[in-house]
Amino acid sequence: MKGAHQMEEPIKVENLKKYFPVKRGHYTRKQLWLKAVDGVNIEIKRREIFGLAGESGCGKSTVGRLLVRLEDPTEGHIYFNGEDIANVKGKTLKKFRKSVQMIFQDPYESLNPRFTTLATIEEPLKLQHIGTDSERMEKVISTLKNVGLSERFLHRYPNELSGGQRQRVAIGRVLVLDPEFIVADEPCSMLDVSIRAEILKIILRLKDELNSELLYITHDLAEARYVADRLGIMYLGNIVEMGETAKTIDEPLHPYTKALVAATPVANPDIKRERIRLKGEVPKPVSPPSGCKFHPRCPLATKRCEEEEPQLRRVEGRWVACHLV
Amino acid sequence: MKSLEVNDLQMHYKLASGKMVRAIDGVNFWVDEKKTTALIGESGCGKSSIGKTLLRILPENGEIIGGSVLFNQDNKKPIDLLTLPEKEMVRIRGRKITMVFQGAMSSFNPVYRVGDQITEGIIFHEQTSKAEAMEKARKMFELVGIDPGRMRDYPHQYSGGMRQRAVIAMALITNPKLIIADEPTTALDLIVQDQILQQIKRIQGELGMSMIFISHDISVAFEVSDRVVIMYAGKIVEDSSKHTIFKHPLHPYTQGLLRSHFDIKGGKKKLSGIPGEAPNLIEPVSGCRFADRCPIAKERCRKSEPELVEKKRDHWVACHFAEEVDLGEHK
Numbered sequence: 143m144k145g146a147h148q149m150e151e152p153i154k155v156e157n158l159k160k161y162f163p164v165k166r167g168h169y170t171r172k173q174l175w176l177k178a179v180d181g182v183n184i185e186i187k188r189r190e191i192f193g194l195a196g197e198s199g200c201g202k203s204t205v206g207r208l209l210v211r212l213e214d215p216t217e218g219h220i221y222f223n224g225e226d227i228a229n230v231k232g233k234t235l236k237k238f239r240k241s242v243q244m245i246f247q248d249p250y251e252s253l254n255p256r257f258t259t260l261a262t263i264e265e266p267l268k269l270q271h272i273g274t275d276s277e278r279m280e281k282v283i284s285t286l287k288n289v290g291l292s293e294r295f296l297h298r299y300p301n302e303l304s305g306g307q308r309q310r311v312a313i314g315r316v317l318v319l320d321p322e323f324i325v326a327d328e329p330c331s332m333l334d335v336s337i338r339a340e341i342l343k344i345i346l347r348l349k350d351e352l353n354s355e356l357l358y359i360t361h362d363l364a365e366a367r368y369v370a371d372r373l374g375i376m377y378l379g380n381i382v383e384m385g386e387t388a389k390t391i392d393e394p395l396h397p398y399t400k401a402l403v404a405a406t407p408v409a410n411p412d413i414k415r416e417r418i419r420l421k422g423e424v425p426k427p428v429s430p431p432s433g434c435k436f437h438p439r440c441p442l443a444t445k446r447c448e449e450e451e452p453q454l455r456r457v458e459g460r461w462v463a464c465h466l467v
Numbered sequence: 468m469k470s471l472e473v474n475d476l477q478m479h480y481k482l483a484s485g486k487m488v489r490a491i492d493g494v495n496f497w498v499d500e501k502k503t504t505a506l507i508g509e510s511g512c513g514k515s516s517i518g519k520t521l522l523r524i525l526p527e528n529g530e531i532i533g534g535s536v537l538f539n540q541d542n543k544k545p546i547d548l549l550t551l552p553e554k555e556m557v558r559i560r561g562r563k564i565t566m567v568f569q570g571a572m573s574s575f576n577p578v579y580r581v582g583d584q585i586t587e588g589i590i591f592h593e594q595t596s597k598a599e600a601m602e603k604a605r606k607m608f609e610l611v612g613i614d615p616g617r618m619r620d621y622p623h624q625y626s627g628g629m630r631q632r633a634v635i636a637m638a639l640i641t642n643p644k645l646i647i648a649d650e651p652t653t654a655l656d657l658i659v660q661d662q663i664l665q666q667i668k669r670i671q672g673e674l675g676m677s678m679i680f681i682s683h684d685i686s687v688a689f690e691v692s693d694r695v696v697i698m699y700a701g702k703i704v705e706d707s708s709k710h711t712i713f714k715h716p717l718h719p720y721t722q723g724l725l726r727s728h729f730d731i732k733g734g735k736k737k738l739s740g741i742p743g744e745a746p747n748l749i750e751p752v753s754g755c756r757f758a759d760r761c762p763i764a765k766e767r768c769r770k771s772e773p774e775l776v777e778k779k780r781d782h783w784v785a786c787h788f789a790e791e792v793d794l795g796e797h798k
Binding site for chain 2: 197198304305306307334335336337338339340341342343361363364365367368391401402403404405406407408409410411413415417419420423424
């Protein structure tokens with residue numbers, strides 16, 4: 143996968159779709175589809191952290207899983223250094239997997255309880271047939287140091303580690319292959335505040351050292367604002383707004399982004415936040431509303447929003463999918 | 468006027484091995500009438516155990532070792548909830564003091580209609596008729612923003628947000644003096660969380676209740692509270708008004724916590740966490756429990772345990788060197 147290294151956008155996603163089959167209706171033979179991801183376009187620039195945010199069920203995690211090919215896309219293209227890997231199989235897929243890695247949310251579930259730290263971090267090297275025993279050992283130890291753990295953790299099992307230490311091991315497993323692209327799916331949401339900051343620092347530092355790109359999935363806009371260079375906001379399978387993170391959060395354009403920003407609590411007692419009242423809750427993705435999927439909850443919705451689905455357009459250096467902006 | 472005053476509360480969990488976990492180890496705080504005190508701390512600090520201890524709904528291995536919990540029921544003499552006979556405690560628990568738990572799904576019995584479960588409390592406590600209770604429940608549903616027509620539904624027919632609203636309706640229906648809300652919105656999405664928090668605040672104002680708000684989420688806790696109590700490893704390390712704690716934290720742990728936190732608004736600050744992990748509460752600890760992670764710990768911190776004292780007016784801190792870490796205004 144190396145070689146095409148100088149591409150402007152090492153990761154380019156075009157019209158990505160993932161539909162999951164759900165049960166048929168009781169009286170019909172009609173197959174229903176849950177459109178988890180419904181036509182997503184993302185470009186991740188060199189050495190960039192791209193944040194993907196939204197509420198649960200918006201499809202942000204599915205996008206992450208598609209990009210590392212844990213799921214097969216229903217439609218669309220995923221260009222990795224110029225090569226479309228959306229449908230590759232066999233050896234090409236394995237080669238691709240060496241260059242991409244994923245950090246999962248729950249370090250209590252993502253680690254094998256029967257694997258010591260050493261076995262956990264060494265396994266990817268073994269699977270990719272890299273190095274001799276002693277070379278691998280050396281690599282494991284240096285990786286461990288990189289995530290802030292000393293050698294005395296080598297022979298410990300996950301149940302002997304705290305949540306923060308587990309997540310460090312999970313990150314170590316990801317880094318040991320020197321990935322070119324990392325997907326981090328809410329890596330800090332299960333961690334305590336004081337631990338979260340340390341893990342975030344590791345992720346930021348390693349991104350620079352590895353010279354790689356990162357897709358950072360989170361539901362927390364404050365976290366996204368801290369971590370991501372650019373940010374995409376998802377609602378029911380689509381990106382509704384995308385742009386430079388600070389700008390997107392400080393001056394949101396899409397009514398949904400505005401509502402999300404307004405609903406984020408703020409500790410500082412001096413900051414009063416604006417209130418936006420949204421109607422109802424996120425509809426089921428099996429039967430999304432017509433037109434703009436956000437229109438039933440949107441305070442500004444017009445007739446056109448009910449009928450015509452807005453496409454992402456460039457507005458003020460950003461991408462927004464709304465008729466009214 | 469204080470609605471609740473907790474003095475030197477101690478509660479230990481007994482392990483199968485016979486060892487004791489000192490989950491709450493000498494805790495003092497209070498809740499002002501019609502105000503909210505937030506208990507903030509990280510996992511395992513004992514904040515949820517406090518809620519359960521106050522209502523005496525601990526698991527079997529939880530043992531209250533000492534202290535007092537003075538509850539001002541009717542502006543006469545406060546009663547101590549810890550020494551109250553169980554027969555009288557029943558008249559308070561779920562009636563004068565109610566609790567909202569974090570997992571709304573497990574707060575309901577899946578095989579009974581939501582309306583029946585909401586009214587169970589008042590029918591039991593106030594011997595009202597079923598019809599009267601249902602009428603009251605309907606009003607509560609309107610108050611928390613659910614269509615009263617959905618009272619005949621079963622819990623699984625509700626969305627997560629509606630279930631949490633229903634749990635709040637259940638906690639309010641007896642018109643309590645004090646509500647203990649233990650991470651009431653933690654499992655919810657941002658927008659629903661915000662709606663529910665606003666509703667809780669509004670109803671609290673309308674009905675004039677006091678509240679203990681237990682949370683690990685700094686932004687949420689600061690927003691809903693008047694007073695903030697910071698817990699660490701079974702102890703309170705700092706207690707003051709939320710403005711004072713946010714602007715002028717004196718305990719190194721509080722400072723570390725606020726440095727680890729970032730708001731969605733405001734400048735990009737340099738983030739720093741707190742190195743290390745919270746101590747094990749089984750092994751007897753000498754000295755300050757934060758000493759191992761504290762940037763300014765000295766010999767004295769490892770030997771003697773700092774008491775929670777009033778360092779400045781209405782600003783309580785448990786640190787030997789709080790004066791030295793006074794960094795001025797936090798930004």
